[in-house]
Each structure stands twice: as C-alpha cells, then as structure tokens.
Amino acid sequence: MQIQKIVSETKQKGKVIIRTDKLCKYYGKDIKAVDELDLEVFEGETFGLLGPNGAGKTTTVRLLNCILKPTSGTADVNGYNITENSTKVKTITGLLAESPGLYEKLSAYEFLEFMGALYNIKGTILKERIEELLSLFGLTDRKDYLLEGFSSGMKQKVLIAAALINDPSIIFFDEPTAALDPRAAHMVKDLIKGLADQLGRTVVICSHILPIVEELCDRIGIINQGRLIAVGTVDEIIAQAGTDTLEEAFIALTGGVDEKELLAWRDHS
Numbered sequence: 005m006q007i008q009k010i011v012s013e014t015k016q017k018g019k020v021i022i023r024t025d026k027l028c029k030y031y032g033k034d035i036k037a038v039d040e041l042d043l044e045v046f047e048g049e050t051f052g053l054l055g056p057n058g059a060g061k062t063t064t065v066r067l068l069n070c071i072l073k074p075t076s077g078t079a080d081v082n083g084y085n086i087t088e089n090s091t092k093v094k095t096i097t098g099l100l101a102e103s104p105g106l107y108e109k110l111s112a113y114e115f116l117e118f119m120g121a122l123y124n125i126k127g128t129i130l131k132e133r134i135e136e137l138l139s140l141f142g143l144t145d146r147k148d149y150l151l152e153g154f155s156s157g158m159k160q161k162v163l164i165a166a167a168l169i170n171d172p173s174i175i176f177f178d179e180p181t182a183a184l185d186p187r188a189a190h191m192v193k194d195l196i197k198g199l200a201d202q203l204g205r206t207v208v209i210c211s212h213i214l215p216i217v218e219e220l221c222d223r224i225g226i227i228n229q230g231r232l233i234a235v236g237t238v239d240e241i242i243a244q245a246g247t248d249t250l251e252e253a254f255i256a257l258t259g260g261v262d263e264k265e266l267l268a269w270r271d272h273s
C-alpha cells in the first residue's frame with residue numbers, strides 16, 4: 005500500500021504548544037532517526053506518538069527536551085526555540101525517559117530532593133512540592149525507604165513524580181508502561197490520565213503499544229522511519245486508512261509486517 009500522509013481535519017481551537025519545522029536528526033550519515041518532521045501539539049491535549057521500534061520516537065522526544073541538538077530544522081516549545089532557548093524549554097518540560105536512571109541507594113524523598121536541586125528549586129518551595137507529589141502518588145508512607153526496595157510500579161511512580169518536580173506545563177512520557185507488569189501498567193495509565201484530566205497538562209506519550217495510546221490520547225501521530233505518516237484522532241486515522249481498527253491502520257500505514265520478521269518467526273517455531 006502506498007504510504008499516504010493523513011492530516012487531521014479536526015478543528016482545534018487550542019493554541020499550538022509544540023511546533024516542529026522540518027526537524028531532522030541523523031546519527032552519522034546513514035541513520036535518519038528523525039526526518040523532516042512537521043508536527044503540531046495543542047495545549048492541554050494528550051498526544052500520542054505511535055510507531056514501531058526504531059521509528060524515531062525517543063529521538064524526537066529528546067530533541068524536544070533539548071537533550072539532543074537537531075541536525076537541521078527546528079522546533080518551538082511554548083514559543084521557545086529548542087536551539088536558541090534550550091534553558092527556557094527545559095524549565096517548562098518534564099520527561100519520563102525510556103530508560104531512566106534511578107539512584108537506588110537514595111530514599112524516595114532524597115531522590116526527589118536531588119532532582120529538585122537539578123532544577124535549582126530549593127528550600128520551602130522544594131519541600132512543599134515534594135510532599136505534594138508524594139501525597140498525589142500515595143508514596144508519603146514510603147518516602148524514607150530506599151528505592152532499591154521498591155517494586156517496578158512504585159519506582160515508575162517516583163520517576164513520574166521526579167518528572168513533575170519543576171511543575172512543567174508539558175510532560176513527555178517515553179514508553180511509560182513498556183517495562184511494567186499489567187497491574188503496574190494499569191496504575192501508571194490511570195496516573196497519566198489523572199495528570200491530563202485533572203491537572204490540565206499537555207501530555208505527549210511515546211509508545212509502540214496500541215491500547216495505551218488508543219485509550220489515553222486525544223490525537224495520535226504515527227511515525228515510521230523518522231517521518232510522520234498520519235495524524236489525527238483514532239477515528240480519523242481509521243477512516244482515512246480505510247481499515248476497521250487502529251491496529252490494522254497502524255500495520256497498513258507502517259508498511260505491513262516485514263517479510264524478514266515472518267521468516268524470523270518461522271525459524272524459531
């Protein structure tokens with residue numbers, strides 16, 4: 005099937021809070037991780053960046069959080085340019101990374117204190133923020149316990165709390181449930197939903213897992229080989245791909261199942 009660019013026709017009234025303009029990131033000469041990406045995210049929405057492994061989701065999020073510099077093209081986050089105003093961008097974004105570092109010999113409280121210090125948040129403001137986050141995530145009773153004794157779900161909660169320490173207006177979650185068991189994944193999903201609904205934050209979720217994106221996101225962008233190939237609500241993407249489900253649309257748009265994947269599967273059977 006010919007890959008078509010699908011553009012959402014939904015009339016969005018909100019202001020554009022993230023805009024990328026032909027954003028590119030190459031690793032060396034050959035790997036085009038992000039390739040002329042044009043993307044808009046609206047204030048207050050939950051936007052899902054969906055794509056197969058290696059599609060460029062993590063690279064995109066790292067560019068938008070100023071961890072990486074673009075090869076060419078650019079992006080604005082709440083009006084701040086990612087290259088010219090990276091310090092400003094960092095103060096208004098929070099990121100739950102795909103493979104985050106966690107200092108296991110610190111208590112939950114100490115870890116959040118440390119993360120606060122990285123943002124130069126100090127004194128009473130930091131104390132109050134930490135207490136608020138611990139309470140929000142039901143971690144107050146465990147705040148002085150070392151993280152090494154926490155379950156993976158609880159660790160993820162602490163990491164999400166850490167991503168919120170600077171009270172960001174945009175929060176990025178990179179594969180927030182991929183490494184969790186179903187119970188913990190469910191808990192994290194509810195937590196993200198709460199942040200989006202109750203706190204009214206702009207949320208960007210990267211995932212290759214369809215149900216989480218389908219359930220949580222107002223709009224989805226499908227990315228493949230560094231390029232945005234579809235964007236819209238679930239219904240819009242399904243309608244425009246001419247399929248019955250998002251899964252079928254995803255497979256059709258990302259070029260079907262690779263023949264090599266089928267052969268690998270046969271080899272192992």
Ligand SMILES: Nc1ncnc2c1ncn2[C@@H]1O[C@H](COP(=O)(O)OP(=O)(O)O)[C@@H](O)[C@H]1O
Pocket residue numbers: 031035036037055056057058059060061062063064
């Ligand atoms: N540090 C790196 N050096 C070289 N290649 C990289 C690096 N990080 C990612 N890539 C490559 O860039 C492409 C996009 O990767 P990534 O952004 O991690 O995708 P995703 O998050 O969608 O799985 C892949 O081909 C990946 O192998």
Ligand SMILES: [Mg+2]
Pocket residue numbers: 061062063102178179
């Ligand atoms: Mg990734």
